[in-house]
Amino acid sequence: MVKARRYVVKKQFSGLPKRDDFEIVEQELPPLKNGEILVKAEWVSVDPYQRAYNSRYPVPYNQFSFQVAVVKDSKDPQYPIGTRVVSHKGWCDYCIIDTTGGSLNPTDKPYKLPPLNNLSPSLGVGAVGMPGATAYFGLLELCKPKAGETLVVTGAAGAVGSLVGQIGKIKGCKVIGFAGDDAKVKWLEEIGFDKAINYKTADISAALQKAAPKGVDMYFDNVGGEISSLIINQMREFGRVAVCGSISSYNEDPNKTPKATILQPALVFKQLKIEGFLVWRWIDRWPEAFAQIIKWINSGELKPREHVTEGFDKIYDAFVGMLNGENVGKAVVKM
Ligand code: NAP
Numbered sequence: 001m002v003k004a005r006r007y008v009v010k011k012q013f014s015g016l017p018k019r020d021d022f023e024i025v026e027q028e029l030p031p032l033k034n035g036e037i038l039v040k041a042e043w044v045s046v047d048p049y050q051r052a053y054n055s056r057y058p059v060p061y062n063q064f065s066f067q068v069a070v071v072k073d074s075k076d077p078q079y080p081i082g083t084r085v086v087s088h089k090g091w092c093d094y095c096i097i098d099t100t101g102g103s104l105n106p107t108d109k110p111y112k113l114p115p116l117n118n119l120s121p122s123l124g125v126g127a128v129g130m131p132g133a134t135a136y137f138g139l140l141e142l143c144k145p146k147a148g149e150t151l152v153v154t155g156a157a158g159a160v161g162s163l164v165g166q167i168g169k170i171k172g173c174k175v176i177g178f179a180g181d182d183a184k185v186k187w188l189e190e191i192g193f194d195k196a197i198n199y200k201t202a203d204i205s206a207a208l209q210k211a212a213p214k215g216v217d218m219y220f221d222n223v224g225g226e227i228s229s230l231i232i233n234q235m236r237e238f239g240r241v242a243v244c245g246s247i248s249s250y251n252e253d254p255n256k257t258p259k260a261t262i263l264q265p266a267l268v269f270k271q272l273k274i275e276g277f278l279v280w281r282w283i284d285r286w287p288e289a290f291a292q293i294i295k296w297i298n299s300g301e302l303k304p305r306e307h308v309t310e311g312f313d314k315i316y317d318a319f320v321g322m323l324n325g326e327n328v329g330k331a332v333v334k335m
Pocket of ligand 1: 047048049052130131134155156157158159160161178179180181184222223243244245246247248249277278279280322323324325326327329330331
């Protein structure tokens, strides 16, 4: 019998999630049935969507997220012991996975970690996982970057944003990133962003005007709110906006979300295209993104960075730390 621990959300979040909103539940796992595998988590992800999706789930629920785990016992010959598996089982140390997914929800279907050779398996929840696919498809499919164009990305030093900016550079664009502290700004310029700006201290419009005097062709929006209105108001004709997330309001009271400057004049007069997306749209094509991203990492063109917290007991701290902007690159927990 294996004893497993997992985080259960027992109270709906209000504002920044509190430790007390979670309960750690211990349970002896039952014997495996055919088509099931027992896995031990190695890397667990903490992501903004866990905060954003909270209000959709009645409590109590198991805290979902992606994790990379190793098969310890198997009743599915496709997943022998030792196989590394990416699943959406979330914040738990051991768990049983039904390898068929057990439902129609695409997130429930586990898959084998792509071969990473000498790269860290942690990339399976980052650059070679859901955030990598988000950056890849959001930028390439919606913004359709062309060499010489100017791309702006917010949340630029985070998991998705730092990949978006680097892929923009690979595509020959001029890339401007906004991030929340000077150390992040310095790192972004080190990895090739043409300009990085601290949105907490700069005059956003003036700094952007200086960095992109001819205007912005593409905006990859990770944060929403007023900064997005300011950026969209500096776009060039036929600019493209990919709306990926709006983390600036995830901890706000949903009945009192902040107001921002209206966008319609810029959308109309500049004939802009603005499109929201969910990365699940391209789930069948994720392997294509992963193969390309692995190639870019191996060639040195893409440098994924991780912000590692250690220990099952520290997952909550890693989560809140990420929401507070403590992470540079992908926030992950090493189990
Ligand atoms: P991340 O950027 O690694 O981490 C979150 C970052 O958000 C923090 O480091 C912080 O950086 C920033 N932040 C926090 N509060 C903020 C605020 N009030 N204003 C501006 N920035 C703030 O997270 P991620 O996983 O890459 O996710 C980035 C965005 O993509 C999120 O909005 C997420 O929901 C979205 N997303 C969407 C999809 C999709 O399918 N559409 C998939 C994945 C992620 P600073 O220090 O710079 O403030």
